[in-house]
Amino acid sequence: MPLRSVHIVLTYRCTYECSHCFLHCGPNQPGSMSMMEMEGLIDQAASIDGVERVYFEGGEPMLYYPLVERGVRQVGELGLSSGIVTCGYYATTVPDGEMWLRPLKELGLSSLDVSIDGLHGTGDAMTHGRNLVDAANILGLDVNVISVCDPREDECKDASLPRPGEEASPAMLRGRAAHELVEGLEVHHLGQFTECPHEELERPTRIHVDPYGNVHICQGILAGNVWDSSLPQLVKGYDPHAHPVLGPLIEGGPEALAKAQGIDTDPQYASECHACYEIRKGLLRETRMRRFIGPNQVYGEEPEPPPNSYV
Template sequence: MLTGIHILLTYTCNLECDHCFLYCGPRAKGTFTLNQLRKALDEIAGMGTIESVCFEGGEPFLFYPLMLEGITIARAKGLEAGAVTNAYWATSVEDASLWLKPLYPLDISGLSLSDDLFHYEEEHNPAKLALTAAKRLGMPVGTISVEEPTPRTSLAKKQDKGTSVIGGGVMFRGRAVEKLTEGLPTRQWQELTQCPYEDLEDPKRVHIDSYGNVHLCQGLTMGNMWQTPLPLLVENYDAFSHPICGSLVRGGPALLAQEYDVQHEDQYVDECHFCYLAR
């Protein structure tokens, strides 16, 4: 049952990170209008099962008044609301507090700060300043840290002895496929027979963007909510009859490539890598 919606408020971002699976950056287009945001939140609140929304990007703080109004509307409708940011605006703890104070009375469920070397160098780290400011205000806050992937060998009990894995938590979709796969261990395509990260049969959360796309996974959509109301999309969704998800739930990206006769390489870093390129 769907309980969470991630609102991609904008694809525009002040940064252009190598690991971004949405290809966000300064030149990326696609930002919600206030009217679109109101319509989306009306549908979300009317579904009855959605507990929370999260404002993401891109960088949602680039459109601060819009984000603030969206959170205000969501809270008024009884939804939990949070935000994800790279904290570019935190030039000092004092200045960061100015940005965060309007959010405090809205009782947001969480502020997630990107704090890793993909975003900033150690000596210049706005996320740490924002973290300090948020804690001083008593806001729920946490950090997201993604390391550059490197080959390592795991002897963990849940993994076969000697199997090469990717450390760091990067998802190999979008720009990460272009920038971060070189030199990493790979697996035979025939082994990639499941989607290990998304519950496509019974999704608990989806991402929506200003174009109306309802993403089950980045680039893999349930449909378009500007063409078909979101509650109806969710009600009618069936993974096995979906043209892409059907293959993925039955046999992962390996079956997807076979059923659509996709030309492909012999090896890939992981399921995401193969699935992204096959699609």
């Protein structure tokens, strides 16, 4: 696995509950990674040849600000660059945004990705996101805006929302989006979905690690658990062709996954990701698959709290 970046999903908790969220994040999702878990994971990431960058994401990582602060400092001390993906809920004004970002900039934060679009909200959510972008620009941080739109719109209407140079793309139909943004979309037979068009499943350059220690290759597809082994071991031993979900997806996309797993579901889907997500959701309760797909909240099921979580 030619890994370049490790994305730490500090928490599934979020101030918002967006209809397009890949992970079913929201205010009722429990807990986060602990400090020791996060520090151990960053040390492991830094020990892997080729890893250059660690991101702090969620959910909303800034709900656990002390962890982000400590993590950004550690990443800098280890000679890697750091990034944060955030909705900016705390930037009620531009000076408030500066107050939250300045300590992180001083600790060496390399970049900031801010989610701004109509699916996150056109009222306060958008104002706060914009305030955070302005604050980041004042501080000289490298800032990028992430925007998506409802795939059911003829045109990406939110394209009118970003500023010049910013671009919205249709939300992908995974997680909550597969439940809430599908109705009304044209559907096609499963046989048309014979590849994964969006992720480098065979040779991933990025992975996500969540508060349970799960290593995600795509959201909800697990390559192992860093609390059971270690990240360097998992990266070294990565064998996607032997994986009961990744192997078929690489060979022939969602159609091959359904055939390999003997899934008999409604074979009409709106996209590769929609098919892939629904097939995996159908496998979630099978004990033999629990190492390979999860955790519950990614699939909209009742979550367990992370093992060493804060409340």
